[in-house]
Amino acid sequence: MTTTTERTNGADGYLPHHVGHHSLLRAGPRRGPLAGTRIIDFTWAWAGPYGAMQVALLGAETIKVESATRIDHSRQRSLAMGSFTGGVNQAPMFNEVNLNKYSIQLNLKTEGAKQIIRDLARTADGAIDNFRPGTLDKLGLGYDDLRVINPEIVMVSASALGATGPERNYTGYAPTFAALSGLSYLSGEPEEPPVMMGGSIDLRAGTAAALAMVAGLHYRERTGRGQFIDASSSEAIGMHIPEEFLHVDLLGRDGHRLGNGHRAYAPHDVFRCASMRAPDAYAEDHKGARTGWLAIACRSDAEWHALCACSGLDHLRDDPRFRTGLKRWKHRDELKPMIEAWTSEQSAVETAETLRAAGVPAAASVWGSDIHHSENFQARGGAVAVRPPETQSREVLPPPWKLSETPAEVVSPAPRLGEDTEYVLGRMLGYEQERIGELAQQGALE
Amino acid sequence: MTTQSPQSPTPAEATGPPLLEGVRVVELAEEIAGPFAAKLLADAGAETIKVESPGGDAARRAAPFADSAPHRETATTWLAFNTSKRSVVLDLESTAGRRLLFELISNADVFVTDRTPRQLDDLDLNPQDLRERLPQLIIAAVTPYGLVGSASEWPSTALTRAHASGSAAGVRRNLGASAAAPLMAGANVHEADGGTALALATWAALIVRDRDGHGQIVDVSSVEAMMNMDRVDISIAHNDGGPPPMPPRKGGSAFGGRLECADGHLIAVTPQAHQWAGLIKAMGDPDWAYDADGTLIDRLRLGDEAAEAIEQWAGARTRDEVFRALQVNSAPAGPVLRPSEVMNSEQMQVREFFDVLPHPFAGSARYPQFAARWNRAGRPSRSAAPLLGSASTDAMRDHLHPWTAVQARRAGVIG
Numbered sequence: 001m002t003t004t005t006e007r008t009n010g011a012d013g014y015l016p017h018h019v020g021h022h023s024l025l026r027a028g029p030r031r032g033p034l035a036g037t038r039i040i041d042f043t044w045a046w047a048g049p050y051g052a053m054q055v056a057l058l059g060a061e062t063i064k065v066e067s068a069t070r071i072d073h074s075r076q077r078s079l080a081m082g083s084f085t086g087g088v089n090q091a092p093m094f095n096e097v098n099l100n101k102y103s104i105q106l107n108l109k110t111e112g113a114k115q116i117i118r119d120l121a122r123t124a125d126g127a128i129d130n131f132r133p134g135t136l137d138k139l140g141l142g143y144d145d146l147r148v149i150n151p152e153i154v155m156v157s158a159s160a161l162g163a164t165g166p167e168r169n170y171t172g173y174a175p176t177f178a179a180l181s182g183l184s185y186l187s188g189e190p191e192e193p194p195v196m197m198g199g200s201i202d203l204r205a206g207t208a209a210a211l212a213m214v215a216g217l218h219y220r221e222r223t224g225r226g227q228f229i230d231a232s233s234s235e236a237i238g239m240h241i242p243e244e245f246l247h248v249d250l251l252g253r254d255g256h257r258l259g260n261g262h263r264a265y266a267p268h269d270v271f272r273c274a275s276m277r278a279p280d281a282y283a284e285d286h287k288g289a290r291t292g293w294l295a296i297a298c299r300s301d302a303e304w305h306a307l308c309a310c311s312g313l314d315h316l317r318d319d320p321r322f323r324t325g326l327k328r329w330k331h332r333d334e335l336k337p338m339i340e341a342w343t344s345e346q347s348a349v350e351t352a353e354t355l356r357a358a359g360v361p362a363a364a365s366v367w368g369s370d371i372h373h374s375e376n377f378q379a380r381g382g383a384v385a386v387r388p389p390e391t392q393s394r395e396v397l398p399p400p401w402k403l404s405e406t407p408a409e410v411v412s413p414a415p416r417l418g419e420d421t422e423y424v425l426g427r428m429l430g431y432e433q434e435r436i437g438e439l440a441q442q443g444a445l446e
Numbered sequence: 447m448t449t450q451s452p453q454s455p456t457p458a459e460a461t462g463p464p465l466l467e468g469v470r471v472v473e474l475a476e477e478i479a480g481p482f483a484a485k486l487l488a489d490a491g492a493e494t495i496k497v498e499s500p501g502g503d504a505a506r507r508a509a510p511f512a513d514s515a516p517h518r519e520t521a522t523t524w525l526a527f528n529t530s531k532r533s534v535v536l537d538l539e540s541t542a543g544r545r546l547l548f549e550l551i552s553n554a555d556v557f558v559t560d561r562t563p564r565q566l567d568d569l570d571l572n573p574q575d576l577r578e579r580l581p582q583l584i585i586a587a588v589t590p591y592g593l594v595g596s597a598s599e600w601p602s603t604a605l606t607r608a609h610a611s612g613s614a615a616g617v618r619r620n621l622g623a624s625a626a627a628p629l630m631a632g633a634n635v636h637e638a639d640g641g642t643a644l645a646l647a648t649w650a651a652l653i654v655r656d657r658d659g660h661g662q663i664v665d666v667s668s669v670e671a672m673m674n675m676d677r678v679d680i681s682i683a684h685n686d687g688g689p690p691p692m693p694p695r696k697g698g699s700a701f702g703g704r705l706e707c708a709d710g711h712l713i714a715v716t717p718q719a720h721q722w723a724g725l726i727k728a729m730g731d732p733d734w735a736y737d738a739d740g741t742l743i744d745r746l747r748l749g750d751e752a753a754e755a756i757e758q759w760a761g762a763r764t765r766d767e768v769f770r771a772l773q774v775n776s777a778p779a780g781p782v783l784r785p786s787e788v789m790n791s792e793q794m795q796v797r798e799f800f801d802v803l804p805h806p807f808a809g810s811a812r813y814p815q816f817a818a819r820w821n822r823a824g825r826p827s828r829s830a831a832p833l834l835g836s837a838s839t840d841a842m843r844d845h846l847h848p849w850t851a852v853q854a855r856r857a858g859v860i861g
Contacts, residue, residue: 032650033647033650033651033653033654034650034653046678054646058647058650073717073718092678092681092682092685092686093678093682095681096677096678096681096682097678156818160778161793162793162797162819163819164796164797164819165792165793165794165796165797166792166793166796167773167792167793169773170773170778171721171773171776171778172715172778172779172780173715173717173778175713175715175780176713176715176778176779176780177780178713178780179711179712179713179780179781179782179783180780180781180783180788180791181783181788182783182784182785182787182788183631183632183633183635184632184711184713184782185632185782185783185784185785186631186632186633186785187617187629187631187632188629188632189629193704193706193711194704194711194782195617195620195621195629195631196620196703196704196713197617197620197631198616198619198620198679199616199676199678199679200613200616200617200631200675200676203674203675203676203677203678204635204639204642204675205817207639207642207643207646207675208642208816208817208818209818210646211486211642211645211646211649211816212816212817212818214646214649214650214653215465215490215649215823216820217653218465218649218650218652218653218656219462219465219822219823221653221656221657222656223462223463223822225462225822226822227820227821227822227823228820228821228822229818229819229820229821230818230819230821231817231818232797232799232817232818233817234780235794235797235799235814235815235817235818236817237635238788238794238799238814238817239814239815239816239817240633240634240635240638240639240642241632241633241634241635241638241785242526242527242813242814243522243523243525243526243527243633243634244633244785245526245785245788245789245800245811245812245813245814246512246522246525246526246811246812246813247510247522247785248785248786248789248812249789249810249811249812250512250520250522250525250808250809250811251510251512251522254784254785254786255632255633255785257632258630258632259629259630260605260614260627260629260630262605263509263510264508264509265603268603268605269605270605270609270614270627270628270629272627293609293627293628295605295606295608295609295610295614296606297603297605297606299603303601356600356601359601360601361601361602361603361605361606362601362606363602363606363607363609363610364609364610365609365610365614365615365627365628366609366610366611366612366615367612367615367616367628367680367683368612368680368683368684369683369684370612371611371612371673371680371684372684375596375597376591376592376595376596376597377670379594379595379596379597380592380594380595380667380670383684394681394685395681395684395685396677396681397670397673397674397677397680397681398670399674400643400647400666400667400670400671400673400674401643401644401646401647401664401665401666402592402593402594402663402664402665402666403647403650403651403662403663403664403665404577404662404663404664404665405654405660405661405662405663406650406651406654406662408647
């Protein structure tokens with residue numbers, strides 16, 4: 001039993017880690033800090049699954065409870081984007097937020113399935129869901145039910161607005177969490193309407209839920225006590241912008257949209273370039289990245305002077321309109337086209353390198369393959385290639401943390417729907433084959 | 447009608463010790479990411495000492511300030527990301543100051559830092575050496591591009607990091623206009639991502655440490671933390687040959703969208719059939735939504751006329767009216783709230799998401815909590831951000847030998 005991690009040559013010569021399908025069962029002992037921990041994952045869509053996935057990346061054995069009678073949206077076309085046109089086991093979105101998990105297929109409306117959850121709960125350390133508050137309670141599988149079976153269980157229940165309060169039954173997705181937290185109002189160009197925020201909001205909410213779970217598991221280690229943790233996805237976004245609430249109480253006003261701008265610095269913007277790279281360094285360059293964009297921020301006269309020297313705009317250095325930081329900020333709308341006249345003949349990646357070498361904070365504005373091709377990304381280990389069931393190999397981002405002694409790692413692609421039902425029932429719970437057959441006949445495993 | 451759910455366990459039961467009672471954290475970090483990670487630990491009850499230079503965290507100098515005049519204690523960014531900490535000022539240019547910092551770290555469980563490898567070397571705090579000298583210590587680092595790699599010393603700011611991570615391109619996707627420039631999200635949310643990522647991995651490392659006594663190095667790159675927030679779309683762009691097209695969004699007729707109500711904007715998102723049906727029901731079941739035999743028409747078959755009808759309906763109502771009408775019919779929606787409206791919403795007030803913390807210079811203000819309620823772990827009482835150096839003498843008393851605090855202060859080693 002060995003891990004199928006190997007190195008393969010990528011299309012353009014760089015080397016992603018490779019994790020074959022379905023290596024989870026062959027991966028051997030996990031090394032992450034949560035190795036030896038078992039989590040029941042009732043989540044679906046994006047936020048909840050990403051929360052549970054982070055726990056799985058940290059080494060927890062994470063069992064996703066799914067049903068053909070209630071398929072995770074992200075396995076389906078209703079929320080699918082990109083080139084995905086396949087079946088429930090081929091959805092790229094599902095793969096991205098369900099790595100490292102087992103999948104057990106259960107119809108929770110049947111008594112047989114409920115008993116399986118109760119048996120799992122007896123052996124589990126934690127459970128996480130993102131249903132409307134009370135949904136699992138109605139099924140007889142809420143915290144009050146599970147704690148009778150396992151008083152030490154840690155249960156994170158993440159919902160749009162939390163499990164208490166007048167809006168506890170309201171539902172939502174990433175864009176509504178951002179709207180209800182104040183972040184949407186603050187996002188966008190100053191003269192434009194607020195931006196409807198997307199998927200990153202879900203993953204932020206998922207990160208807060210994962211943090212709650214890990215904190216609960218840590219508490220349990222120290223005190224022997226399980227607990228119920230009521231997490232709100234809208235609050236999860238609000239907690240990331242605490243200074244905006246202080247503006248209300250201490251300044252007596254709401255903040256406003258700044259776009260790429262800054263309250264005090266200029267230039268502080270993104271500038272159009274001739275191309276992303278010069279010459280176009282890779283064939284897969286996609287439409288959105290063909291126009292390069294370069295972010296430049298000058299916080300001091302020294303950085304401004306260095307920018308002038310690099311860009312051949314030396315004559316601006318002593319222009320009275322731009323001589324001090326305050327003047328540059330006041331005249332930033334005049335400054336922008338002057339800098340853009342220069343960048344529009346440059347490539348973003350190489351120009352950013354030149355500016356940084358001169359001490360100017362600068363970066364090409366990247367997306368997709370640009371990220372995978374960046375030198376630092378590769379120097380830090382690069383992407384991980386996984387081969388989800390029924391699809392070709394895909395490269396996914398590694399976990400966002402590098403732990404020196406207990407590394408978090410991608411060990412498997414997302415599972416097929418119900419891929420591990422037999423394994424979980426037979427190997428983890430010790431059910432006899434005959435009993436599994438009966439449960440299947442009763443419709444518990446649909 | 448939405449049925450009322452059973453009430454879940456309430457925080458009133460929470461009588462246990464706070465989550466991180468007894469955990470000691472030393473922070474050497476500035477601005478957002480590192481301080482936010484340490485704040486999350488501090489607000490959960492960890493005893494957290496923030497080490498500052500005599501000039502203080504750069505966030506103390508960042509406008510705006512509580513009173514419009516600059517004051518080192520009243521910058522809102524400073525106040526927001528440094529609750530529940532104590533401040534010790536050390537002159538790290540001096541050997542004695544660096545020795546005191548090492549002594550503080552020696553007695554800590556976690557050392558949170560945002561210093562680059564070169565800066566850490568200059569402070570005699572090379573992470574590998576520290577790991578050998580203090581094997582029980584968790585060295586929790588959040589730096590722009592990571593402790594290892596080819597970019598660890600690159601100059602960067604919040605703007606360049608947001609663009610270097612793909613986060614800004616991710617926000618642009620939501621604008622639906624391919625020609626528009628990539629755009630940062632508002633406030634400091636991208637920077638805060640580095641903080642939550644670090645807090646999460648550090649908390650997990652505490653579990654290992656409690657079990658076997660071993661610390662470790664936790665290396666988080668802010669840029670990579672931001673990148674992970676857009677990992678779904680970045681992966682699809684990379685693997686499937688192009689940026690995924692955004693679904694049609696006009697008027698919320700398909701998958702959702704931004705609607706202009708009489709008093710501002712609202713977001714409605716109805717990807718599932720029953721949610722679409724809920725939206726139609728909220729609108730009073732207009733004829734155009736049904737075919738001749740009374741069946742609800744698949745929303746993907748409806749065109750601009752439907753979108754315009756939805757826009758008209760929403761435009762004639764307030765955000766709150768549309769919000770409630772949609773939600774009681776199970777159609778996900780949310781008004782675009784100003785921060786002040788978030789603070790005044792009944793939902794946030796009932797849940798006590800904000801608590802009021804007094805501050806001697808800035809005055810009292812409402813600070814958001816962590817986004818979850820615990821039914822066992824007790825809520826530690828939080829405090830506002832510390833005055834510069836206000837804990838220098840207290841926190842350092844045991845480490846000053848052979849000096850007295852007065853001597854050390856006079857020598858400029860502590861502030």
